[in-house]
Amino acid sequence: MLRTGISVPLSGDGEFHVPSIGEFFPGGLLFIGTPFEMSRINLIMVLMTAVLVVFFGLAFAKPRFVPSKVQNTAELGLDFVRVNIAEEIIGHDGHKFVGYLTTLFFMIFAFNITSIIPGLQIAATSTIAVPFMLAMLSYFVFNAAGMSANGVVGYLKANLFPPGLPIPIYFLVTPIELVATFVLRPITLTIRLLANMMAGHLLLVLFFSATHFMVFGLDGVLKIFGLASFAAGFAFTLFEVLVAFLQAYIFTMLTAVYISGAVAEEH
Amino acid sequence: MSILALVSEISGNLNSIGYGLGTLGPGIGIGMLVGKALEGMSRQPEAAGTLRTNMILGIAFTEALSLIGLVAGLLFT
Numbered sequence: 001m002l003r004t005g006i007s008v009p010l011s012g013d014g015e016f017h018v019p020s021i022g023e024f025f026p027g028g029l030l031f032i033g034t035p036f037e038m039s040r041i042n043l044i045m046v047l048m049t050a051v052l053v054v055f056f057g058l059a060f061a062k063p064r065f066v067p068s069k070v071q072n073t074a075e076l077g078l079d080f081v082r083v084n085i086a087e088e089i090i091g092h093d094g095h096k097f098v099g100y101l102t103t104l105f106f107m108i109f110a111f112n113i114t115s116i117i118p119g120l121q122i123a124a125t126s127t128i129a130v131p132f133m134l135a136m137l138s139y140f141v142f143n144a145a146g147m148s149a150n151g152v153v154g155y156l157k158a159n160l161f162p163p164g165l166p167i168p169i170y171f172l173v174t175p176i177e178l179v180a181t182f183v184l185r186p187i188t189l190t191i192r193l194l195a196n197m198m199a200g201h202l203l204l205v206l207f208f209s210a211t212h213f214m215v216f217g218l219d220g221v222l223k224i225f226g227l228a229s230f231a232a233g234f235a236f237t238l239f240e241v242l243v244a245f246l247q248a249y250i251f252t253m254l255t256a257v258y259i260s261g262a263v264a265e266e267h
Numbered sequence: 268m269s270i271l272a273l274v275s276e277i278s279g280n281l282n283s284i285g286y287g288l289g290t291l292g293p294g295i296g297i298g299m300l301v302g303k304a305l306e307g308m309s310r311q312p313e314a315a316g317t318l319r320t321n322m323i324l325g326i327a328f329t330e331a332l333s334l335i336g337l338v339a340g341l342l343f344t
Contacts, residue, residue: 253324
């Protein structure tokens with residue numbers, strides 16, 4: 001069931017299929033047998049990238065003083081990232097990172113929202129490759145920003161030896177800071193995005209396959225529970241829209257927080 | 268019955284129990300966090316924007332633990 005190109009959790013035999021982690025490893029669809037084998041999730045990534053390019057192309061190919069509807073929508077999004085994330089968190093240095101943060105936000109949002117688009121139905125960020133790559137990029141960006149703002153030594157000193165502590169405390173604080181800043185940050189960034197999108201997908205599959213099981217597999221009055229499960233599936237689909245936006249926002253905001261912490265001047 | 272014999276009697280997936288335990292802390296944490304933030308917002312509505320941003324930030328840090336629990340449950344089967 002799971003190794004076919006399009007995984008079908010609902011089969012006709014009326015049994016209940018519990019969604020599993022195998023959902024996120026669909027078999028190849030294109031270029032099978034070559035190193036460029038593409039699964040359904042890879043195709044979704046390509047598609048959403050194209051959608052983003054076309055959207056911003058339409059919006060800003062010929063920008064006008066009185067914006068068209070598409071341009072207006074795109075400007076709203078760009079403004080949100082610049083004002084609410086970059087300027088509010090990083091401050092007057094924020095404009096340097098607006099480009100990266102904007103790309104991050106729209107890419108994650110586009111990859112997340114596919115979890116509820118009919119026909120696609122899986123978030124491209126729910127396999128570890130995308131979140132991990134983005135987290136490593138963010139890791140590189142905030143470390144590079146900190147080192148170029150305060151110098152390598154100054155940056156490490158500010159992070160690992162926070163000033164104003166009695167000397168014995170540093171034996172405790174420095175290892176904690178080392179792990180928290182340089183090891184755990186990219187890991188938690190990855191897992192936060194990955195697990196949220198994975199859990200959302202599993203939840204939706206669970207609700208709808210439970211609906212299928214209860215309506216077609218159970219007898220009599222028990223079928224009514226299928227309706228409840230169907231309604232819950234719809235409610236969680238709406239909730240997924242919120243999660244898709246919120247996770248894109250949180251990932252971008254945390255990157256901004258890490259950058260602002262890194263470029264902050266020493267006290 | 269000793270605790271080991273008891274554990275060996277349990278059938279089914281222990282991971283779900285582990286994840287259930289893993290949600291306790293973040294659940295309580297997020298509840299307190301949002302409650303306090305709302306308290307602050309109602310006391311001082313003009314600070315609502317800053318409070319909301321920091322609230323979401325705090326939630327992101329707090330929920331990471333429960334999400335690690337979810338991933339660990341699926342990984343270490």
